[in-house]
Amino acid sequence: xxxxxxxxxxxxxxxxxxxxxxxxxxxxxxxxxxxxxxxxxxxxxxxxxxxxxxxxxxxxxxxxxxxxxxxxxxxxxxxxxxxxxxxxxxxxxxxxxxxxxxxxxxxxxxxxxxxxxxxxxxxxxxxxxxxxxxxxxxxxxxxxxxxxxxxxxxxxxxxxxxxxxxxxxxxxxxxxxxxxxxxxxxxxxxxxxxxxxxxxxxxxxxxxxxxxxxxxxxxxxxxxxxxxxxxxxxxxxxxxxxxxxxxxxxxxxxxxxxxxxxxxxxxxxxxxxxxxxxxxxxxxxxx
Amino acid sequence: xxxxxxxxxxxxxxxxxxxxxxxxxxxxxxxxxxxxxxxxxxxxxxxxxxxxxxxxxxxxxxxxxxxxxxxxxxxxxxxxxxxxxxxxxxxxxxxxxxxxxxxxxxxxxxxxxxxxxxxxxxxxxxxxxxxxxxxxxxxxxxxxxxxxxxxxxxxxxxxxxxxxxxxxxxxxxxxxxxxxxxxxxxxxxxxxxxxxxxxxxxxxxxxxxxxxxxxxxxxxxxxxxxxxxxxxxxxxxxxxxxxxxxxxxxxxxxxxxxxxxxxxxxxxxxxxxxxxxxxxxxxxxxxxxxxxxxxxxxxxxxxxxxxxxxxxxxxx
Numbered sequence: 001x002x003x004x005x006x007x008x009x010x011x012x013x014x015x016x017x018x019x020x021x022x023x024x025x026x027x028x029x030x031x032x033x034x035x036x037x038x039x040x041x042x043x044x045x046x047x048x049x050x051x052x053x054x055x056x057x058x059x060x061x062x063x064x065x066x067x068x069x070x071x072x073x074x075x076x077x078x079x080x081x082x083x084x085x086x087x088x089x090x091x092x093x094x095x096x097x098x099x100x101x102x103x104x105x106x107x108x109x110x111x112x113x114x115x116x117x118x119x120x121x122x123x124x125x126x127x128x129x130x131x132x133x134x135x136x137x138x139x140x141x142x143x144x145x146x147x148x149x150x151x152x153x154x155x156x157x158x159x160x161x162x163x164x165x166x167x168x169x170x171x172x173x174x175x176x177x178x179x180x181x182x183x184x185x186x187x188x189x190x191x192x193x194x195x196x197x198x199x200x201x202x203x204x205x206x207x208x209x210x211x212x213x214x215x216x217x218x219x220x221x222x223x224x225x226x227x228x229x230x231x232x233x234x235x236x237x238x239x240x241x242x243x244x245x246x247x248x249x250x251x252x253x254x255x256x257x258x259x260x261x262x263x264x265x266x267x268x269x270x271x272x273x274x275x276x277x278x279x280x281x282x283x284x285x286x287x
Numbered sequence: 288x289x290x291x292x293x294x295x296x297x298x299x300x301x302x303x304x305x306x307x308x309x310x311x312x313x314x315x316x317x318x319x320x321x322x323x324x325x326x327x328x329x330x331x332x333x334x335x336x337x338x339x340x341x342x343x344x345x346x347x348x349x350x351x352x353x354x355x356x357x358x359x360x361x362x363x364x365x366x367x368x369x370x371x372x373x374x375x376x377x378x379x380x381x382x383x384x385x386x387x388x389x390x391x392x393x394x395x396x397x398x399x400x401x402x403x404x405x406x407x408x409x410x411x412x413x414x415x416x417x418x419x420x421x422x423x424x425x426x427x428x429x430x431x432x433x434x435x436x437x438x439x440x441x442x443x444x445x446x447x448x449x450x451x452x453x454x455x456x457x458x459x460x461x462x463x464x465x466x467x468x469x470x471x472x473x474x475x476x477x478x479x480x481x482x483x484x485x486x487x488x489x490x491x492x493x494x495x496x497x498x499x500x501x502x503x504x505x506x507x508x509x510x511x512x513x514x515x516x517x518x519x520x521x522x523x524x525x526x527x528x529x530x531x532x533x534x535x536x537x538x539x540x541x542x543x544x545x546x547x548x549x550x551x552x553x554x555x556x557x558x559x560x561x562x563x564x565x566x567x568x569x570x571x572x573x574x575x576x577x578x579x580x581x582x583x584x585x586x587x588x589x590x591x592x593x594x595x596x597x598x599x600x601x602x603x
Contacts, residue, residue, distance in 0.1 A: 066595075071539055074587070079489070081516040101487070102518025156517035157487035160562045167519050215520070220429035223519050 001032055001050050010056045017058035029054070029061035033068060042072040087159055095128040095228040098156050098163050102226060105215055108132040115229075115239035125230030127240045131247070134213040135224050138170075139248045146170055148224060148251070150241070150258045153232050164232045168225040168244070175219035234260060312502040317536075324415060352464035369475055369577050376574040377471075377554075378403040378458065380432035404432045411436070411454040418443060418451035427569045435567035438558055454566065457555020460495065468499045473528070473548040476575035481524045484569040485515025489560060494531060494546065495553035506536045509546045513556065521571065529583040543587035 009025050011017035020026065029051070036043065043051075043065045051061050081101050088094060092112070099110050110130045115121040142148070152166030216223045225244060229236035237258060245251045314322050332340070369375055385402045404424070412418030422436030440452035463469045479492070490513040498504045509531035513524055528548055533540045554573065558566055 067539070067541065075512075078512065079514050081514055098487070098517065101516045102520070104516075104518075104520050154519070155486055155565060155567075157562070157564070157566075162564055165518075169519075218429075218519070218521065226518065 001029065001047060001054075004029065004054045006053050009054055009059075011058055017056070020060070026055065026060045030064050033061060033064045037068055037072075040072075043068055083158055087161060089161075091163075091230060092126050092128065094158055094161055094163055095126075095165075098158055098165065099128055099130040099226060099228060101158075102156060102165070103130045103132070105132040105134060107134065113240075113243045115236055115243075118239040118242045121235060121239040121242075123229075123231050123233055123235045123239070125236055127227055127229045127236060127243060129225060129227040129240060129244065131225040131244070132216075135216055136248055138213055138216060138222055139224050140250045142170055142250060142254060144253050147255045147257050149221070150237055150256060150260070152237075152260060163228060165226055165228045166232075166237060166240075167223055168227075168241075169221035169223055172217055172219060172222050234258060312505050315502075315505060317506065321415060348464045348466075355464055371577055371579040374480060374574055374576050375476070376572045378407070378574075379572045380404050380570050381572065382426055382430040407432070407456055407458050409434065409454070409456045412451055416443065416445075417448055418453070420452055420454050422454040422456070424456060429569070431569050431571045433567060433569045434556070435565070437565050438560075438563060440561055440563045450561070452561060452563070453557060453559040455493075455555055455557045456568075457493070457495075457553055460553045462552075468552065470549060471551050473551060473575055475577055476548065477527060477529075477578050477581045478576045479526045479528060480572075480574040480576055481513060481526075482521055482571040482574075483513070483515065483524070484519070484521050484571075485513070485517060486567055487515055487517035488558060488562070488566055488568075489514050490568060491557040491559065492526065492531075493555045493557050494551045495555075496547060496550050497552065498550075508534055509551075510534050515568070525576065527578075527581055527583065527586075529581075530586045532587055543585060543589065545585040 004025065009022045011021055033043065048062075048065055048069075051059075051065050055061050083097060083101075088097070096110060096112070099108075103110070108130050109132060110128060113127045113129060114125070115127060116124050139148075148168055148170045150166055151169050153164035154167070156163050156165055227237075227240050229240060237260070241251060241256055313319075316322055316325065380403055382402075382404070404426070407424065409422050409424045411420040411422045413420050419439040419441055420436065421439075422434065425433050425435070427433035434454075434456045436454055438452050438454055440450070442448055442451050461469045461471055481492070492511050492513050494509040496504070496507050496509055511526055511531045513526070515522060528546045531546045533543055556568065556570075558568075
C-alpha cells in the first residue's frame with residue numbers, strides 16, 4: 001500500500017469522489033485489502049492513515065478498510081470454543097486442544113500418557129486420554145458381562161487441522177430421545193416438588209450432590225472416555241485401554257471390542273495426489 | 288475462524304465491477320449460467336413426463352389450496368401461544384419421530400408422511416460445475432439427519448471462478464399453493480435453536496428473507512455462524528435472531544436492521560470455510576424458543592459514525 005504516491009489520487013471535487021476516479025488504482029488497493037481480509041489481518045492505524053493520505057476518506061479503499069475494522073472487531077471473539085492463534089502444529093498439542101474443546105464435562109481430566117509404559121506394546125507413542133470422575137463411576141457401575149466398544153476414528157477439525165479421535169462407549173440400556181439435557185432452564189433440574197431425601201429411603205446427600213452423569217448418557221451409547229493417539233493404530237488403542245485400567249479397574253473384567261476396520265494417520269492433510277480424481281467437468285461456454 | 292471473515296466481510300461491489308454491478312438483477316438465480324443449467328434440466332425431461340408431472344402437480348396444488356381455504360375460514364385457531372422458554376421444534380430430524388407430529392411445521396400435515404428430512408434439500412458447487420465438492424443428506428447411525436461429504440477447494444479451470452468450495456443444506460422455500468410466496472411466522476420467537484453434532488467446523492446459518500416481487504431483495508440473506516466443537520456430545524446452540532446480520536450476495540451490508548421474523552422463507556446451513564476435507568454435521572432438530580428476558584433488537588449499530596464521510600459534510 002505504501003507503493004502508491006501521495007497527493008495524486010485524492011479527489012478534487014465531489015464528482016471525482018462520486019464517479020470513482022482512478023478506478024484501477026482504487027481497485028488495486030481494494031484487492032490488497034481483500035487479500036488481507038482473506039488471511040484475517042485487520043488494518044491498523046498506520047494502514048488507515050496511509051489510505052486516507054493516498055485516497056482520502058471519500059474513496060472505496062477507505063470504505064473497505066472501515067468496514068474491515070468494524071466487522072473484524074465484531075467477530076473477533078464470537079467463537080465460544082476459541083482456539084489459540086497461531087495454532088500449534090505439533091500433533092500432541094493439537095490433540096490436547098481438541099479434547100479440551102470436545103469434552104463438555106468441566107471435571108474432565110485430560111492426561112498425556114505414553115504407550116511405552118505398557119509392556120508388550122509395539123507402537124511407542126503418546127496417548128491423550130480424557131475422562132471425568134463421573135465417567136469413571138459409570139465404568140465401575142457397569143455389569144461384568146457388558147461389552148465396551150472402542151469407536152473411531154472420528155474426525156475433529158481445529159481450524160485447518162484435522163485430527164482423529166476414539167471413544168470408549170458402552171450400550172445405553174435406557175436411551176432417552178426427548179431430553180434436552182443442555183437446556184439449563186430444564187424443569188427437571190428446578191423441580192422442587194419431590195426432592196429425594198435419604199430419610200425416606202432415597203439417595204444419600206453425597207449421591208444426590210454428585211456431578212451429573214447424565215451428560216454422558218447419550219441415546220447412542222454411554223461415553224466413557226475419549227482419546228487421541230500419536231499413530232491411531234490398533235496397537236496404540238490397546239495400550240490406551242491398558243493404561244485406562246489403572247484408574248478403571250473394572251475394565252480388566254469387561255470385554256473390549258474394537259470397531260476399527262483399517263489404519264489411519266492422525267493428522268490428515270489433503271495432498272493433491274491423495275485427493276480422489278475429480279468428476280469430468282461440463283465446460284459451459286462463457287458469454 | 289479468520290478465513291470465515293472473508294465470507295462475512297463486505298467488499299465494495301463497485302471494486303469488483305465486471306460491468307454488471309448495480310441494483311438491477313437480470314436473473315432470479317443470479318447469473319445466466321444458472322439459468323442455462325435450469326433450462327437444460329427442463330429440456331432433458333421427456334414430453335410425456337412433463338404432461339403427467341403437470342397433472343400430478345395440479346392435483347397437489349389444488350389440494351394444498353383447499354387446505355389453505357379451510358385454514359382461513361375454519362374454526363381452529365391458528366394462533367399459537369408458546370410459553371417463555373418452551374422449546375419449539377421447527378424441523379425434527381429424529382427418525383424415530385417419523386410417524387408422529389413433533390415439529391411446528393408439521394402440525395398442519397393431516398395424515399401426510401411427517402418425515403422432515405424429506406423437506407430439506409442439498410446443494411453444492413459441483414451441481415453448477417463450479418467445483419468438486421460432494422455432499423450427502425442421509426440418516427446417521429443414531430437415527431438423525433446427517434449432512435456429510437467432502438469439501439473441495441480445488442478450482443475448476445474455466446477462467447471465471449476465483450474461489451470454490453461450498454456445500455449447503457436447507458429447507459425448501461415456504462410457499463403457498465400454486466407456487467406463490469409464503470413466509471414462516473417466527474414473530475413469537477427470539478432465539479433459534481439447533482441441536483447438532485458437528486466436527487469442529489464452523490457453519491453459516493442463512494435465513495432467506497427475499498421477496499419474490501422485489502428484485503433488490505432477491506439475494507438478501509441474514510446470516511450468523513454456527514460454531515461446533517466436535518466430539519461425541521450433542522451440542523445445543525441457542526442463537527438470538529437479533530444477532531443475524533444482513534448480507535447481500537455474501538457481502539455484509541453497511542446498513543443493518545433487525546431480522547424481520549415474519550419474512551423468512553428458508554433456512555439453511557452453509558459450509559464455505561475454504562478448508563479442503565471431509566465434513567459432517569448431524570442435526571437432531573432445528574427449533575426456536577421465546578426468551579422473554581431477551582430484549583435486544585439488533586446486535587449491530589444502526590447509527591452512523593460522526594467521521595463517516597457520507598453521512599456528514601467534511602473536508603478531504
